[in-house]
Amino acid sequence: xxxxxxSYDDNKAIGEFYNGFAYFxxxxxxxxxxxxxxxxxxxxxxHEIAMCDGSIRFANVKKTVAYVCTDEDDEGKPVVEKxxxxxxxxxx
Numbered sequence: 347x348x349x350x351x352x353s354y355d356d357n358k359a360i361g362e363f364y365n366g367f368a369y370f371x372x373x374x375x376x377x378x379x380x381x382x383x384x385x386x387x388x389x390x391x392x393h394e395i396a397m398c399d400g401s402i403r404f405a406n407v408k409k410t411v412a413y414v415c416t417d418e419d420d421e422g423k424p425v426v427e428k429x430x431x432x433x434x435x436x437x438x
Contacts (some may be wrong), residue, residue: 361436365429
């Protein structure tokens with residue numbers, strides 16, 4: 347069962363990864379994220395990661411790393427962290 351909020355039930359997780367501290371599910375961004383709309387897509391992020399607190403973060407999940415938007419700077423540009431991925435699986 348996906349941990350994405352009920353508004354995301356039709357946008358099921360396509361995979362999960364472990365970054366050494368926690369497991370995160372992610373899905374393909376459709377541009378309708380709650381509270382953020384299509385901000386992630388407009389800024390080049392292809393995925394949305396479900397966070398433990400029920401929020402989402404925009405990201406680009408690759409094979410061994412994830413580039414995760416963690417904040418916005420004063421000009422509205424994304425602040426990106428590079429997370430190392432220890433394990434990743436994708437639903438087939």
